Amino acid sequence: MGQPGKNIMIQINKKPWWGVVLVAVALAVLPFITGAAFGPAWVRVLDFALLYVLLSLGLNIVVGYAGLLDLGYVAFYAVGAYLYALASSPHLIQNFPAIAALFPAGLHGPIWLLLPAGALLAGVFGVLLGAPTLRLRGDYLAIVTLGFGEIVRIFMNNLYRPVNITNGAQGITQIDGIHIGSLALDRTQNILGLAVPSLHLYYYLFLALVLLIIVVSVRLEDSRIGRAWVAIREDEVAAKACGINTRNVKLLAFAMGASFGGVAGGLFAGFQQFVSPESFQLIDSIMILAMVVLGGMGHIPGVILGSLLLTGLPELFRYSATPVQQMLFGKVLIDPETLRMLLFGLTLVVVMLYRPAGLWPEKRRSRELEQKRGEAA
Amino acid sequence: MAKAVLDVLNLEVHYGGIAAVKGISFAVEEGEMVCLIGANGAGKTSTLKALVRMLPSRGEIHYGGARVDHDESHVLVGKGLALVPEGRGVFARMSVAENLAMGAYLRRDAAGVQKDLEEVYALLPRLRERQRQLAGTLSGGEQQMLAIGRALMGRPRLLLLDEPSMGLAPIMVQRVFELIRAIAERGVSILLVEQNARLALETCHRGYVMESGLITLADTAAKLAADPRVRAAYLGE
Numbered sequence: 001m002g003q004p005g006k007n008i009m010i011q012i013n014k015k016p017w018w019g020v021v022l023v024a025v026a027l028a029v030l031p032f033i034t035g036a037a038f039g040p041a042w043v044r045v046l047d048f049a050l051l052y053v054l055l056s057l058g059l060n061i062v063v064g065y066a067g068l069l070d071l072g073y074v075a076f077y078a079v080g081a082y083l084y085a086l087a088s089s090p091h092l093i094q095n096f097p098a099i100a101a102l103f104p105a106g107l108h109g110p111i112w113l114l115l116p117a118g119a120l121l122a123g124v125f126g127v128l129l130g131a132p133t134l135r136l137r138g139d140y141l142a143i144v145t146l147g148f149g150e151i152v153r154i155f156m157n158n159l160y161r162p163v164n165i166t167n168g169a170q171g172i173t174q175i176d177g178i179h180i181g182s183l184a185l186d187r188t189q190n191i192l193g194l195a196v197p198s199l200h201l202y203y204y205l206f207l208a209l210v211l212l213i214i215v216v217s218v219r220l221e222d223s224r225i226g227r228a229w230v231a232i233r234e235d236e237v238a239a240k241a242c243g244i245n246t247r248n249v250k251l252l253a254f255a256m257g258a259s260f261g262g263v264a265g266g267l268f269a270g271f272q273q274f275v276s277p278e279s280f281q282l283i284d285s286i287m288i289l290a291m292v293v294l295g296g297m298g299h300i301p302g303v304i305l306g307s308l309l310l311t312g313l314p315e316l317f318r319y320s321a322t323p324v325q326q327m328l329f330g331k332v333l334i335d336p337e338t339l340r341m342l343l344f345g346l347t348l349v350v351v352m353l354y355r356p357a358g359l360w361p362e363k364r365r366s367r368e369l370e371q372k373r374g375e376a377a
Numbered sequence: 378m379a380k381a382v383l384d385v386l387n388l389e390v391h392y393g394g395i396a397a398v399k400g401i402s403f404a405v406e407e408g409e410m411v412c413l414i415g416a417n418g419a420g421k422t423s424t425l426k427a428l429v430r431m432l433p434s435r436g437e438i439h440y441g442g443a444r445v446d447h448d449e450s451h452v453l454v455g456k457g458l459a460l461v462p463e464g465r466g467v468f469a470r471m472s473v474a475e476n477l478a479m480g481a482y483l484r485r486d487a488a489g490v491q492k493d494l495e496e497v498y499a500l501l502p503r504l505r506e507r508q509r510q511l512a513g514t515l516s517g518g519e520q521q522m523l524a525i526g527r528a529l530m531g532r533p534r535l536l537l538l539d540e541p542s543m544g545l546a547p548i549m550v551q552r553v554f555e556l557i558r559a560i561a562e563r564g565v566s567i568l569l570v571e572q573n574a575r576l577a578l579e580t581c582h583r584g585y586v587m588e589s590g591l592i593t594l595a596d597t598a599a600k601l602a603a604d605p606r607v608r609a610a611y612l613g614e
Contacts, residue, residue: 224482231468231479238466238524240431243454243483243531 027207031200042315043199047271049311050206051264056291056307057213057300058260063289064298065226066253067233069142071285072129072149076258078156078280079125080118080265082166085275087114088176095164111178115266122262123255125152130254134247137236149285156277171276178205178270186273202271209267213260217300220256229253230298294351296358305360317343381439382407382535382566383428383458388436390423397423399590400436405535405568410561412569412577412598414611415587421570422463424587425537428568429453429460441534455483457534461541465520467527469513473504476512476523480530490530497526500559518549525556535566542573554580574611578602586611 035043055077062070086092087109093100099107109117129148133141160168177186177198185201220226228249231239240246269275287310295306321336351359383405390398398420405411413421427434430450438446440458448456468476477497481490498505501522507515512523521541528536538557542550554576561567571577578584578598586594586607594601601607608614 227475227479228482230471231482234468234470235466237431237462238468238527239479240450241429241454241460241462241466241528242479243451245449245451 031203040199043203045312045315047199047202047206049308050210051268052291052307052311053210053304054213054264055261055288056303057217058257059288060292060303062253062257063292065229066250068253069138070145071142072145073261073288074280074285075149075152076122076125076261077265078152079122080262081269081275082156083118083121084114084266084269085172085175089172089174091167091172108176111180115263118262118266119259123259126254126258127251130251134250149282153277153280169277171274173274175269175273177273206267209263214300225252290348294358296361299360299362302358302360313347314340314344380407382441384439386437388424388427388434390427390432390434397590401592403585403592405566408564408566410567410581412571412581412584413587414571414574414577414584419587420590421587422539425460425539425570428537429458454531457532459528459531459533460537461524461528461539463539465524467512467520467523471512472509473512473523474508476527477530480527493530493532497529501526518545518552521545521553522556533565536560538569540570540572542571
């Protein structure tokens with residue numbers, strides 16, 4: 001049972017040690033090379049790409065494993081981000097004298113507390129979303145989750161009257177950067193005589209969390225719970241007939257997926273030091289879903305590839321649109337911002353036409369799609 | 378008289394305001410094969426789903442001497458009340474072996490599971506040959522066998538079968554019914570829902586005829602098969 005997960009573990013174990021070392025070294029020097037070759041803006045893109053890997057691995061649990069279409073996933077990202085923002089910025093202290101009296105030194109939540117708390121709170125929100133939608137599937141579930149995502153965003157937008165909790169559309173500013181012990185990630189640090197910029201420091205933190213989440217995902221895939229998720233995705237009645245408690249198992253999928261989103265949200269808030277409802281719109285949910293689908297639903301390497309590509313491509317189009325047009329036509333004909341989304345959309349359409357199971361699908365899924373195509377032909 | 382493994386009293390199932398099952402009572406004795414025959418829409422599938430608590434219902438369901446109509450599906454599976462759903466319901470994207478392992482989802486006795494797996498393969502050698510194949514690529518009859526085999530992996534005491542002959546070639550229907558007889562010989566009680574009334578009555582000890590949500594006839598299978606009303610309505614004579 002659970003062959004796919006086991007195969008991955010075996011593959012990892014069978015890889016020669018120097019291969020692992022090579023990958024580790026490559027990942028370690030990547031921000032330096034990127035920074036030197038393309039400038040710090042691209043290191044920032046790298047940081048965001050890692051955040052999106054976290055998000056899409058979380059959504060992959062809900063959509064890829066359990067087969068529950070969730071169009072409001074960004075809400076959990078928002079929950080994690082706002083929790084971090086409120087617990088490590090002066091906002092609450094300025095608005096609530098009682099809290100100010102309680103924390104005379106200001107609110108500076110430590111990261112080791114805020115990330116798990118964000119995961120937990122987002123998980124609770126996941127259950128809140130899951131509980132009323134247990135009987136829904138497919139399009140119906142998508143509509144409800146879409147509504148849920150909007151509700152959370154609208155709450156963030158409006159919870160500033162009569163008491164100011166979220167500061168509305170203006171968002172929360174002056175959020176503490178992430179500190180790990182005495183190491184502040186929001187400024188350049190000298191490590192062993194090497195000046196490591198803040199963007200690089202965040203890269204290493206995000207990378208560590210991505211690795212952790214990958215391990216958790218692989219373990220889940222190969223667990224009893226993971227098999228139950230796949231069974232529900234395949235046939236819910238049959239899953240029940242096998243003795244799976246479909247209610248609890250679905251709620252667990254929502255909670256687990258949401259908690260990954262909550263972690264990513266906390267990192268985002270500490271990294272940006274600013275959050276506002278603008279960052280958590282429907283389009284962001286759709287982007288994360290596109291990463292999962294484009295990469296290959298339910299397949300961890302595919303999902304990672306999908307999120308890296310979908311974070312990188314729009315940026316690539318952004319930076320190349322102007323020079324390429326000047327080279328071809330001698331002037332800029334189309335506004336790069338417009339062209340960027342156009343090219344991006346085209347890429348999505350083309351990939352889905354030619355690789356309907358995603359760029360790097362699970363073996364058995366591509367096999368099945370091929371068979372279906374063969375039957376149709 | 379043998380002890381009843383299943384005893385149902387005044388079972389009612391409603392979909393919104395519409396009654397699909399309007400208060401039926403029936404029983405299955407330990408080791409018995411009982412069939413529920415009737416036309417499309419008579420309420421047979423609703424009855425089975427209510428028995429395993431996949432549909433809410435009114436009335437009393439006694440299973441293994443205890444009242445179970447407040448239990449949840451997964452709890453009942455653990456108690457040996459297994460449903461083979463209509464339309465095969467195999468996990469198409471899992472292999473045959475993985476499907477069978479899912480049937481033992483609730484069991485913790487690895488050695489016992491392995492032993493039962495060997496028994497299922499002995500009973501269904503085609504499945505052993507195809508254990509690595511994806512279930513979705515099996516023929517209809519093989520998928521039905523797999524669905525039954527998967528239910529056996531949970532060590533059922535009472536097996537509920539929903540239209541196992543549906544959509545199958547006549548030769549496959551024969552094989553499925555042979556399998557059901559073989560399972561009954563091992564002491565598993567069986568409640569069979571079928572539209573193929575002739576075959577169901579030939580196979581089972583007793584039968585109930587269901588019409589528009591009510592049981593209209595109940596007797597031994599032989600007497601039902603000889604009943605002129607059954608012959609006219611269900612045996613095409």
